[in-house]
Amino acid sequence: SLTAKLQEALRRLRGKGKLSEKDVDEALREVRLALLEADVNFKVVKDFISEIKQKAIGQEVLTSLTPAQQVVKIVLEGLTALMGGKEARIAFASTPPTVIMLVGLQGSGKTTTAAKLARMLKGQGRRPMMVACDTQRPAAITQLEVLGQRLDIPVFSMGDKVAPDKIAKAGLSRAADIAADVVIVDTAGRLHIDQELMDQLRDIRQSVTPHEVLLVVDAMTGQDAVNVAKAFNETIGIDGVILTKLDGDARGGAALSCRAVTGKPIKFVGVGEKLDALEPFYPDRMASRILG
Amino acid sequence: VGGRARLDQDTLDQIEEILIEADIGAVRASQLVEKLRDEVKRSGNGTRVNDIIKNDLLEILGQGNAEITRAEPGTPTVIMFVGVNGTGKTTTVAKLAFHYRTRGHKVMMAAADTFRAAAIQQLEAWGKKVGAMVVSHEEGGDPAAVAYDAVQAAKARGVDYLLVDTAGRLHTRVNLMEELKKIKRVIARDLPGAPHEVLLVIDATTGQNAISQAKVFSQEIGVTGIALTKLDGTAKGGIVVAIKDELGIPVKLVGIGEGPEDLKPFDPVMFVNALFE
Numbered sequence A: 001s002l003t004a005k006l007q008e009a010l011r012r013l014r015g016k017g018k019l020s021e022k023d024v025d026e027a028l029r030e031v032r033l034a035l036l037e038a039d040v041n042f043k044v045v046k047d048f049i050s051e052i053k054q055k056a057i058g059q060e061v062l063t064s065l066t067p068a069q070q071v072v073k074i075v076l077e078g079l080t081a082l083m084g085g086k087e088a089r090i091a092f093a094s095t096p097p098t099v100i101m102l103v104g105l106q107g108s109g110k111t112t113t114a115a116k117l118a119r120m121l122k123g124q125g126r127r128p129m130m131v132a133c134d135t136q137r138p139a140a141i142t143q144l145e146v147l148g149q150r151l152d153i154p155v156f157s158m159g160d161k162v163a164p165d166k167i168a169k170a171g172l173s174r175a176a177d178i179a180a181d182v183v184i185v186d187t188a189g190r191l192h193i194d195q196e197l198m199d200q201l202r203d204i205r206q207s208v209t210p211h212e213v214l215l216v217v218d219a220m221t222g223q224d225a226v227n228v229a230k231a232f233n234e235t236i237g238i239d240g241v242i243l244t245k246l247d248g249d250a251r252g253g254a255a256l257s258c259r260a261v262t263g264k265p266i267k268f269v270g271v272g273e274k275l276d277a278l279e280p281f282y283p284d285r286m287a288s289r290i291l292g
Numbered sequence B: 001v002g003g004r005a006r007l008d009q010d011t012l013d014q015i016e017e018i019l020i021e022a023d024i025g026a027v028r029a030s031q032l033v034e035k036l037r038d039e040v041k042r043s044g045n046g047t048r049v050n051d052i053i054k055n056d057l058l059e060i061l062g063q064g065n066a067e068i069t070r071a072e073p074g075t076p077t078v079i080m081f082v083g084v085n086g087t088g089k090t091t092t093v094a095k096l097a098f099h100y101r102t103r104g105h106k107v108m109m110a111a112a113d114t115f116r117a118a119a120i121q122q123l124e125a126w127g128k129k130v131g132a133m134v135v136s137h138e139e140g141g142d143p144a145a146v147a148y149d150a151v152q153a154a155k156a157r158g159v160d161y162l163l164v165d166t167a168g169r170l171h172t173r174v175n176l177m178e179e180l181k182k183i184k185r186v187i188a189r190d191l192p193g194a195p196h197e198v199l200l201v202i203d204a205t206t207g208q209n210a211i212s213q214a215k216v217f218s219q220e221i222g223v224t225g226i227a228l229t230k231l232d233g234t235a236k237g238g239i240v241v242a243i244k245d246e247l248g249i250p251v252k253l254v255g256i257g258e259g260p261e262d263l264k265p266f267d268p269v270m271f272v273n274a275l276f277e
């Protein structure tokens, strides 16, 4: 564990009063490695380490902690604060329906997460409806419809020959007909560097003006997470992130990368394939998972 | 001389960052750069630094077999696709089916993902697109039974290639890894030598967790090669360097898009060059 590695590195500091710059540099070398191994982007790590260094130098070593524990404490606090401090929620519209749009790379978990979100909101007494705007992947519409049937939640679709922004708009008007108060729009996975598909996403956004655009990111994503988050945020704007597949053993450094580069909060985490596997995001838990 | 040494350190730092950013891994990147520093010292100022590091990477990637193992003539070659959720297994199965179809082979696909919503329909849609037969049962059925029926049908119909699609599963799910072992056992029992390939499908955007995936899938069912998908994005897929180095598993196929033709055999030189672009 990181604490063990730091104990080793800072063994000779027992009984010392303050953390010197040299002590801190040594400790932060281990922290840097831990964060990189956890897939935090190297630029984000660089910035974070220099920030922590400032906080740590000259700090009194608390009598209740070893110097190593002290450093870990400072790092954990820094990570938790960076990660967003407290739990973020869905911003519901003052006049329904609230429109939530899920976007992200191929295979990140959007369709499954759309159904999980719908189930969660239904459990909270709302009336969700899902809209199938992935007209590209074979059987994507069927996938969302099957999930909707399992949950007894309506799914609006118009087949795969209609433009997704038209489907979204028609879905919104269907929501009014059936008094649905939350509309969840599932979109096709796409590359942030695919100009045409990013334009399409902008069209969908403009046709239904979502209250929440959530970027769905796979927890095992590596250094590329910053590129993806930055591009989606700059091209269509995102309000938050949902991190999926956290039930695995990926450390999830992508969470920190996304947060650092967009400033947007992680709102939920996917923790399994079943439709009840969606939890709120806890910054402190994520911080200690990343640190390892 | 002092000035030149400083330039080298900057260059070395830059190279280390390129490697880390490519998901080579922090420890491995610093080891590679240390090795590079020694080699540059010994080589004098003749060889370009970039060429040396590229060769070091090619040394790791280059050996090992990128060919798809074939069965005895007259029996179906069976290729099993495994991996964690969403990496591109089903799409890669379809692309490889298309590749063999365009070469005039008889191809069958087994829809052994009986768990995920519309997984069977997804593969059946692909089957129509690429002209390959699909063997499937109902959703919720036993995936090993699907594999068994597919092997029977493949033998009976003189199929050249049987491609088995399996459900995405996290390597940390012991019961799901047991299910995968059973699928493989059923195939092997019914056709000696099969499956001739077990391809682990890895998403190029994956970070260090891919090593853990490769380790567990390999120790549980044996992996003969990697299909690296989504290399058409901005991720470099450098994680396959660590996997080749630590486990000896070579990359055989590369996915570069969502269409049936977007599959290439792994080209280590192209891959290494792309790391430095």
Ligand SMILES: Nc1nc2c(ncn2[C@@H]2O[C@H](COP(=O)(O)OP(=O)(O)OP(=O)(O)O)[C@@H](O)[C@H]2O)c(=O)[nH]1
Pocket (backbone or CB within 6 Å): A105, A106, A107, A108, A109, A110, A111, A112, A113, A134, A137, A140, A187, A188, A189, A190, A244, A245, A246, A247, A248, A269, A270, A271, A272, A273, A277, B085, B086, B116, B168, B170
């Ligand atoms: N273990 C686990 N699997 C998940 C989670 N979320 C999604 N999945 C699985 O990840 C795979 C991909 O999920 P999808 O919902 O199809 O992903 P997608 O983003 O809609 O994919 P595209 O539409 O092709 O871009 C499926 O096998 C899901 O069951 C999660 O939190 N944990």
Ligand SMILES: Nc1nc2c(ncn2[C@@H]2O[C@H](COP(=O)(O)OP(=O)(O)OP(=O)(O)O)[C@@H](O)[C@H]2O)c(=O)[nH]1
Pocket (backbone or CB within 6 Å): A106, A107, A137, A189, A191, B084, B085, B086, B087, B088, B089, B090, B091, B092, B113, B116, B119, B166, B167, B168, B169, B201, B229, B230, B231, B232, B233, B254, B255, B256, B257, B258, B262
């Ligand atoms: N850009 C790009 N997308 C790909 C590539 N390979 C697969 N995809 C996309 O990735 C998404 C997931 O592909 P699937 O084939 O459903 O993945 P899977 O591993 O079978 O998923 P599960 O069965 O749910 O675990 C789809 O949207 C595919 O079109 C690739 O090489 N490049």
Ligand SMILES: [Mg+2]
Pocket (backbone or CB within 6 Å): A110, A111, A112, A134, A140, A187, A188, A189
């Ligand atoms: Mg989807």
Ligand SMILES: [Mg+2]
Pocket (backbone or CB within 6 Å): B089, B090, B091, B113, B119, B165, B166, B167, B168
């Ligand atoms: Mg699949």
